[in-house]
Amino acid sequence: MSRSADLHDLSRNDRMPLTHVENEELMPLPEPLSNAERQHPWPPLSAQCVDRYECGLDDTCAVNVPQPKTPEEEKKLVAQFLSGLDKLFDKENNWTFLQPLLLTMEHCTGCQTCAASCHIFEASGRNELYRPTFRSEVLRRLYFKYIKHGGLLSAWQHGRIRLNWPLVARLVELSYRCNLCRRCAQSCPIGCDNGLVARELRKLFSQEMGIAAKELHEQGSMLQLKVGSSTGMTAEIVKDNIAFIDEDISEKTGIEVHTPWDVQGADVLLIHNAGEIMAWPENPGAYALILTMAGVNWTMSSELAGYDSINYGLWYDDAQLARVAIKHVEAARKLGVKRIVLGECGHAHKALCVTADRLLTGDLNIPRMSSLPLLRDIVMSGKIQFDPARNDFPVTLHDPCNMVRLMGVVEPQREILHQLCPRFREMEPHGVDNYCCGGGSGFAIMSGNNFTDWRFQVAGRKKMEQILNAFADCIGPETQKYLCAPCSNCKGQFRDMLAYYNLWEENRILYGGLVELIVNAMVDVKPGFIEWEWR
Amino acid sequence: MTMAVYLALYGGLGFFLAGCLWRIYTYARTPLHLRWELYPVPHEEPGRVEHGGSYFESGDWWLSPQAVHHRREWTTMLREILFLRGLWEFNRPLWLPSFLFHFGLYLVIASIGLGVLSALPGSLMHSPASAFLFSALVLACKWAALVAILLILAGALLLLYRRIADPALKNYTRPGDLFNLAFFIAAFALLGAGLLQGPAPMKALLRGALHFDLGARAAVVPSLGIVLASLLLAYIPFTHMAHFIAKYFTWHSVRWDDQRNPRNGPLEHKIATSLRLRPTWAAPHMGADGKKSWADIAASNPAEEVRK
Ligand code: SF4
Ligand code: SF4
Numbered sequence: 001m002s003r004s005a006d007l008h009d010l011s012r013n014d015r016m017p018l019t020h021v022e023n024e025e026l027m028p029l030p031e032p033l034s035n036a037e038r039q040h041p042w043p044p045l046s047a048q049c050v051d052r053y054e055c056g057l058d059d060t061c062a063v064n065v066p067q068p069k070t071p072e073e074e075k076k077l078v079a080q081f082l083s084g085l086d087k088l089f090d091k092e093n094n095w096t097f098l099q100p101l102l103l104t105m106e107h108c109t110g111c112q113t114c115a116a117s118c119h120i121f122e123a124s125g126r127n128e129l130y131r132p133t134f135r136s137e138v139l140r141r142l143y144f145k146y147i148k149h150g151g152l153l154s155a156w157q158h159g160r161i162r163l164n165w166p167l168v169a170r171l172v173e174l175s176y177r178c179n180l181c182r183r184c185a186q187s188c189p190i191g192c193d194n195g196l197v198a199r200e201l202r203k204l205f206s207q208e209m210g211i212a213a214k215e216l217h218e219q220g221s222m223l224q225l226k227v228g229s230s231t232g233m234t235a236e237i238v239k240d241n242i243a244f245i246d247e248d249i250s251e252k253t254g255i256e257v258h259t260p261w262d263v264q265g266a267d268v269l270l271i272h273n274a275g276e277i278m279a280w281p282e283n284p285g286a287y288a289l290i291l292t293m294a295g296v297n298w299t300m301s302s303e304l305a306g307y308d309s310i311n312y313g314l315w316y317d318d319a320q321l322a323r324v325a326i327k328h329v330e331a332a333r334k335l336g337v338k339r340i341v342l343g344e345c346g347h348a349h350k351a352l353c354v355t356a357d358r359l360l361t362g363d364l365n366i367p368r369m370s371s372l373p374l375l376r377d378i379v380m381s382g383k384i385q386f387d388p389a390r391n392d393f394p395v396t397l398h399d400p401c402n403m404v405r406l407m408g409v410v411e412p413q414r415e416i417l418h419q420l421c422p423r424f425r426e427m428e429p430h431g432v433d434n435y436c437c438g439g440g441s442g443f444a445i446m447s448g449n450n451f452t453d454w455r456f457q458v459a460g461r462k463k464m465e466q467i468l469n470a471f472a473d474c475i476g477p478e479t480q481k482y483l484c485a486p487c488s489n490c491k492g493q494f495r496d497m498l499a500y501y502n503l504w505e506e507n508r509i510l511y512g513g514l515v516e517l518i519v520n521a522m523v524d525v526k527p528g529f530i531e532w533e534w535r
Numbered sequence: 536m537t538m539a540v541y542l543a544l545y546g547g548l549g550f551f552l553a554g555c556l557w558r559i560y561t562y563a564r565t566p567l568h569l570r571w572e573l574y575p576v577p578h579e580e581p582g583r584v585e586h587g588g589s590y591f592e593s594g595d596w597w598l599s600p601q602a603v604h605h606r607r608e609w610t611t612m613l614r615e616i617l618f619l620r621g622l623w624e625f626n627r628p629l630w631l632p633s634f635l636f637h638f639g640l641y642l643v644i645a646s647i648g649l650g651v652l653s654a655l656p657g658s659l660m661h662s663p664a665s666a667f668l669f670s671a672l673v674l675a676c677k678w679a680a681l682v683a684i685l686l687i688l689a690g691a692l693l694l695l696y697r698r699i700a701d702p703a704l705k706n707y708t709r710p711g712d713l714f715n716l717a718f719f720i721a722a723f724a725l726l727g728a729g730l731l732q733g734p735a736p737m738k739a740l741l742r743g744a745l746h747f748d749l750g751a752r753a754a755v756v757p758s759l760g761i762v763l764a765s766l767l768l769a770y771i772p773f774t775h776m777a778h779f780i781a782k783y784f785t786w787h788s789v790r791w792d793d794q795r796n797p798r799n800g801p802l803e804h805k806i807a808t809s810l811r812l813r814p815t816w817a818a819p820h821m822g823a824d825g826k827k828s829w830a831d832i833a834a835s836n837p838a839e840e841v842r843k
């Protein structure tokens with residue numbers, strides 16, 4: 001590791017990375033990944049990337065900010081940053097988060113209690129750069145210097161900082177080294193929120209300077225607002241895909257399923273993360289089957305964004321968050337449904353049920369809920385017959401932060417698993433104390449340069465440790481194991497991370513959602529719904 | 536000299552109160568923010584608090600009113616204030632110094648309370664029972680003060696040692712942090728030294744201040760102690776040490792704020808007011824020209840406009 005990073009290094013004028021993490025410095029992993037041969041060497045950034053983009057932070061580059069050509073251009077960018085900084089602390093521009101941000105800026109005692117809670121900091125071998133307070137302290141010093149206009153006395157009280165383009169460029173990258181899981185905020189004795197700081201920084205960059213990870217903005221929220229889904233699927237394509245899924249599920253289970261579209265006045269408008277439809281079709285298929293068998297009066301919507309619950313604005317931009325949330329509820333309003341029910345997507349839950357609760361008024365204020373309590377009620381109602389013996393394999397549960405720590409949906413999924421999976425075991429810690437999968441805040445869909453290596457080796461490492469520990473008694477390939485993740489984003493991270501470490505091929509760890517386990521245990525369904533095949 | 540001590544004391548108290556009110560006002564007048572709670576939320580239904588669940592765990596949650604169990608909230612807060620439960624759970628090595636320090640401060644407040652009681656006019660203390668009560672109050676006040684000073688000094692010295700010795704704190708210890716602790720140590724060391732010289736001069740000064748009696752004699756060490764402590768008091772609200780105020784907001788209005796927004800309910804009005812604010816964010820996709828409100832912006836679609 002290079003000398004441990006100092007706050008002042010951020011303003012260093014060279015473009016050399018401030019830190020480099022060696023494999024040996026990373027938090028050790030349990031069997032079978034304790035073996036050095038199963039670790040991956042860091043692939044260096046390409047020369048083209050280093051020449052074109054700002055990558056002066058660490059081993060990777062997430063946002064690809066182009067290098068300014070002239071000192072004037074740099075100056076202009078710094079001025080834009082300062083103007084954004086002003087707006088971050090201004091009611092007109094940031095009423096949405098002003099209070100928690102001010103409190104975090106003004107009251108951190110520097111006690112470092114939060115550091116022990118952060119999986120990224122721990123997994124990196126406690127690399128200073130990834131300490132939760134590192135980026136917050138930079139913003140805090142800027143706040144006291146430029147917003148509170150503190151002079152020398154303030155610098156003495158709150159610490160010095162030198163604002164220049166290298167600092168801003170590094171701060172962009174640094175705001176994308178946090179999963180926004182807010183585990184650190186849970187442990188702060190004051191109630192400061194370093195996760196919020198990362199988000200507010202991203203927001204400043206996006207809303208003022210137009211800088212954001214392209215996967216979240218152009219290919220994310222903008223594409224969703226343009227065609228209806230960040231997958232690029234229009235309503236017609238989704239309908240086609242769903243028809244195909246219906247057919248497939250009917251054949252596979254022996255039970256006829258037809259997904260209803262645009263049913264006026266339905267009880268339930270179900271919105272999936274459209275990524276499921278493309279990557280894990282058995283998940284929407286399983287939902288359709290369960291709701292049909294339970295006799296729920298439900299529908300899907302072909303309105304713009306009405307068939308894709310994702311809302312990437314939650315991770316970087318308030319305007320995009322609000323725009324997409326409104327599209328979701330507008331779809332429900334047009335159909336006159338009684339409630340919106342969200343499929344297995346953690347951030348969609350948090351965005352639409354919780355965060356947007358203070359954006360939606362009048363006839364846009366339509367009840368919104370998680371599908372997990374609905375599924376729990378169906379499973380417990382006795383309407384459907386189950387045979388838990390069909391799920392007689394080790395199952396562990398990942399708690400998506402957005403659904404659990406940040407929304408309080410903890411038990412419904414557990415009640416289902418206790419009922420249907422005789423070999424269910426918890427990860428430790430779990431529930432509201434869980435660790436993020438490492439794909440949070442958009443990382444699961446970000447894969448430019450060598451970012452995926454950082455995502456698996458650092459951000460996902462703690463979760464990897466938890467998964468391996470949960471299956472420690474049956475880690476060998478002779479036992480097929482199921483990692484249940486009721487969140488599309490987390491599943492994306494698990495798919496890529498398990499493959500990275502070859503854990504399906506060599507250790508038979510499969511991942512999947514919750515509804516698949518429910519359908520797999522249904523007596524009326526042909527046995528073998530879960531196919532134990534890698535996808 | 537006596538006059539100077541009184542002025543410092545009144546000034547210190549005045550600044551402290553004004554500073555605290557200013558801070559409360561600053562936070563309280565910020566607009567209602569978007570929901571950003573963290574579970575567990577202690578005012579949830581008893582069956583849910585244990586695992587950190589919310590009302591979102593029940594289907595059709597909007598059909599029943601939101602239950603808020605304040606008692607649980609207050610006991611959680613009390614355990615946090617008195618015993619620093621968060622630190623105990625998440626940062627054990629820091630708990631002891633911090634606990635000593637904070638508990639010492641609570642004892643100072645207790646001691647001042649007892650002192651004020653014991654300084655009430657003598658006419659209230661005529662009967663033998665009240666005379667006994669009076670001497671008990673004086674004794675309790677004295678001991679509370681002594682123990683408080685010892686705890687604060689021990690806590691502050693340990694905290695100072697940690698700030699200097701722990702490399703993890705290096706990036707995050709500003710000169711001001713060391714100064715704050717040194718300030719506490721100096722003020723309370725002087726107060727302690729004053730008390731050790733015999734409680735009478737200190738008592739006389741404080742009692743004199745209460746009745747604005749300029750005849751009270753101001754001994755040097757207790758006077759310096761009181762002046763320094765008053766300056767410290769005036770300084771606290773203007774530093775991050777005012778976290779006793781911040782914490783009310785971070786816990787009640789952020790971490791635990793799960794207040795629902797039912798249609799036509801009390802929050803809708805506040806939200807509508809905020810949605811009328813006019814941002815000026817400059818990125819093109821925002822479409823914020825200072826004339827459009829948040830509501831206009833949220834209803835617009837930048838992707839659609841590009842397509843036209
Ligand atoms: S954010 Fe909280 S826990 Fe972390 S250093 Fe600041 S006060 Fe301590
Ligand atoms: S929000 Fe999560 S990832 Fe970010 S600093 Fe806190 S604990 Fe670490």
Ligand code: SF4
Binds near residue numbers: 179400
């Ligand atoms: S990706 Fe999953 S685990 Fe990670 S922050 Fe999102 S919900 Fe949490």
